[in-house]
Amino acid sequence: MEILLALVGLGVLASFVGGGSGGSSGGGSFGPGASGPPPTQDGTGASEALTGTPFDDVIYGRGGNDTIQGDIGNDYLDGNSGDDEVYGDVGDDTVLGGDGNDTLGGGTGLDFLRGGAGDDVLRGGAGDDTLEGAQNRDFLQGDGGNDVLRGGPGADYLSGNLGNDSLEGGPGDDTLIGIDGDYTSVPTSDGDGADTLEGWAGSDTIVLGNGDEAWGEFATAAAVGASDQRWINWFCITILRSIRRPRWR
Structure with a gap:
């Protein structure tokens, strides 16, 4: 499984671990x-x-x-x-x-x-x-509130919108988007929400907002942003330039 991260804004933490659960x-x-x-x-x-x-x-x-x-x-x-x-x-x-x-x-x-x-x-x-x-x-879009979005076996599009959302693509080539999320351990967080995005099986595209975190199942991915260019594999965490301190899962 390959996951392409498009990092939006500052304060983004991307971590990949083995495992993961399927969608409905x-x-x-x-x-x-x-x-x-x-x-x-x-x-x-x-x-x-x-x-x-x-x-x-x-x-x-x-x-x-x-x-x-x-x-x-x-x-x-x-x-x-x-x-x-x-x-x-x-x-x-x-x-x-x-x-x-x-x-x-x-x-x-x-x-x-x-x-x-x-x-x-x-x-x-x-x-x-x-x-x-x-x-x-399927197209799934959250709104206000802390939403849980789960895709299925198809190529799904999941957008968290506002709040502390959890997005899980499931099997299939999915697109997962977290908007304006904040990660509580990042000192510059502004309270817009901390989203969790999980890729699972398939070739997924994940777009992170400020302070969001993401992981995939046995993933190898390129994290690309305005100032970030690092490789991440499933057993380690790469600390991007926009991160002030790491968090280990």
Whole structure:
């Protein structure tokens, strides 16, 4: 596995260690054989627009290219098969795409978003969200809050955005981007967030913000920045010119 680091700004610590864990690879909403809670609204095989209430809703899209919009409350929203758009709102929501090329949004709250079989787009919202891409090529983007983004076996694009985010590409040729992160041991940190980016298997591209850290599975990589040009292998840490002091993992 090769990882190319594009170092953005100062105060970047890049470390590589052996090991690493895989991303999610199950299919369908929660995987084959899994079942969710009983519905408060249930779609059909047609393409429909389904809207939640100010309570805790359970909405299934079933077949068709559905648009599902949650409301206030802790909602469970499942697009199921078809190319669906599924959005949470205020509350701690579970937003599932299922089969098809889906677009998922979290809204405000502590949300869980998961794609399925298809090329999915997942965007968190305000709050500490968990986004899982599952299969195929997925686009995952955090927002405000401390988010966890996990790709799957496809070539995924993960962007942490603001907050202390954790990004894991999983198998596949992934792109992982941490934005304006700060590493607490760097004296010049300004509190914008400390991101963790993990490459895993595949040829990954990792872009670090200020103070982010990254590692890969048995990786050999070139760390390239405005003033940094060093080689890193899986059993050691290279201290870049922009680092004031090292941290060993």
